[in-house]
Amino acid sequence: MSLDVGLDMSSPEFKNRAYALYDRWRVEEPVHSMGTTGGQQAWLITRYDDAVEALKNEERFTKNNRSLQAPGEPGLLPDKVFGLINNNLLGSDPPDHTRLRSIVSKAFTPGVAESLRGQIEEITGRLIGELRQKGGGDLIDEFAFPLPIYVICQMLGIPPEDHALFRKWSDDFIAAATDIEKIRGVQSSLEAFASYVNGLIEERKAKPQADLITELIRVQENGDRLTREELSSTIFLLIVAGHETTVNLIGNGTLALLEHPDQLALWRGNPDLDSTAVEELLRFYGPVEISTNRWVREPFEWHGKQLQRGDLLFVSLASANRDPSQFEDPARLDLTRKKNRHIAFGSGIHFCLGAPLARLEGSIAISTLIRELPNLRFVVPREEIHWRPGRLMRGLQRLPVLV
Numbered sequence: 207m208s209l210d211v212g213l214d215m216s217s218p219e220f221k222n223r224a225y226a227l228y229d230r231w232r233v234e235e236p237v238h239s240m241g242t243t244g245g246q247q248a249w250l251i252t253r254y255d256d257a258v259e260a261l262k263n264e265e266r267f268t269k270n271n272r273s274l275q276a277p278g279e280p281g282l283l284p285d286k287v288f289g290l291i292n293n294n295l296l297g298s299d300p301p302d303h304t305r306l307r308s309i310v311s312k313a314f315t316p317g318v319a320e321s322l323r324g325q326i327e328e329i330t331g332r333l334i335g336e337l338r339q340k341g342g343g344d345l346i347d348e349f350a351f352p353l354p355i356y357v358i359c360q361m362l363g364i365p366p367e368d369h370a371l372f373r374k375w376s377d378d379f380i381a382a383a384t385d386i387e388k389i390r391g392v393q394s395s396l397e398a399f400a401s402y403v404n405g406l407i408e409e410r411k412a413k414p415q416a417d418l419i420t421e422l423i424r425v426q427e428n429g430d431r432l433t434r435e436e437l438s439s440t441i442f443l444l445i446v447a448g449h450e451t452t453v454n455l456i457g458n459g460t461l462a463l464l465e466h467p468d469q470l471a472l473w474r475g476n477p478d479l480d481s482t483a484v485e486e487l488l489r490f491y492g493p494v495e496i497s498t499n500r501w502v503r504e505p506f507e508w509h510g511k512q513l514q515r516g517d518l519l520f521v522s523l524a525s526a527n528r529d530p531s532q533f534e535d536p537a538r539l540d541l542t543r544k545k546n547r548h549i550a551f552g553s554g555i556h557f558c559l560g561a562p563l564a565r566l567e568g569s570i571a572i573s574t575l576i577r578e579l580p581n582l583r584f585v586v587p588r589e590e591i592h593w594r595p596g597r598l599m600r601g602l603q604r605l606p607v608l609v
């Protein structure tokens with residue numbers, strides 16, 4: 207039987223088999239037909255070189271599907287939901303993308319990330335202390351999630367008592383992301399998210415604070431460079447992307463180390479590996495499985511497949527990062543790997559703005575965890591640890607550990 211017969215690519219079952227499927231598709235069908243999504247033909251790119259081409263080629267692919275619609279043609283999503291998800295730098299093409307990225311990038315430089323080191327170390331130490339005191343727990347709920355959500359919410363000026371709201375709304379979105387039909391199913395959750403964000407904007411307009419939301423509002427008012435819709439959508443993106451990737455980096459990275467005790471011991475005994483180790487964990491179990499949506503601008507042939515105007519294009523970052531044409535022995539976890547040009551954070555103009563912060567958080571969190579908790583181990587057998595549903599991300603539902 208085929209490995210992929212009837213397999214929903216957003217299911218945990220797909221995640222379990224994904225790397226074997228990618229190995230086959232890279233050879234047999236590098237532009238893999240995914241059937242239709244929301245009435246559109248969808249294609250999955252699986253080879254490294256093709257992935258980089260798709261991520262960088264702004265002439266052949268667009269991030270804004272409404273640019274392909276005829277005037278007056280109804281959108282695939284209600285305007286309010288579409289605007290929340292797409293009126294930001296991740297859902298736009300130049301010149302809008304260029305303008306938006308220039309505004310937001312100032313808050314996510316390597317220097318800004320490094321200035322947060324002390325705060326990240328303090329939170330990490332506190333969370334590890336709580337795990338040690340209890341003798342273990344769910345590493346996702348009690349460590350991987352609280353750390354990055356606290357940091358991004360501190361930057362934005364969002365009170366800690368609202369963090370749980372973002373987890374619910376973000377989980378709903380991530381489970382549905384890249385699938386128009388599933389996004390329609392969580393419309394009420396996204397509308398609640400939008401209402402909360404708009405409330406934050408009104409609060410900051412009335413009472414400015416020393417936070418990123420206030421800075422984005424000032425840019426809007428003084429430079430007339432951010433529309434109200436762009437402001438709301440940008441805050442939405444920062445909340446979701448500001449923690450989801452790092453939660454998965456910490457959770458997936460810890461899982462990989464527990465699965466490979468030789469590499470765990472190697473890193474514990476060699477602090478000089480902190481940088482290369484995180485890069486290898488990003489490659490091995492990257493936090494983003496498949497890129498966000500792109501659409502084909504004009505018909506063309508690619509590896510024998512006929513792509514049509516309006517077709518959906520997905521890039522499997524997970525497959526590209528296991529491509530043997532780019533990585534030696536790609537299925538092996540090697541924390542000392544030297545040649546490691548992974549694309550876990552994407553490539554081209556949409557390369558993840560938060561990559562410096564995610565790398566710093568991941569490095570501090572995982573290196574401290576494995577050194578402070580030398581008896582860290584699974585509570586349950588590996589087969590009882592499951593991936594979260596959703597096509598976009600690769601992340602764990604739970605990771606029960608003893609310390």
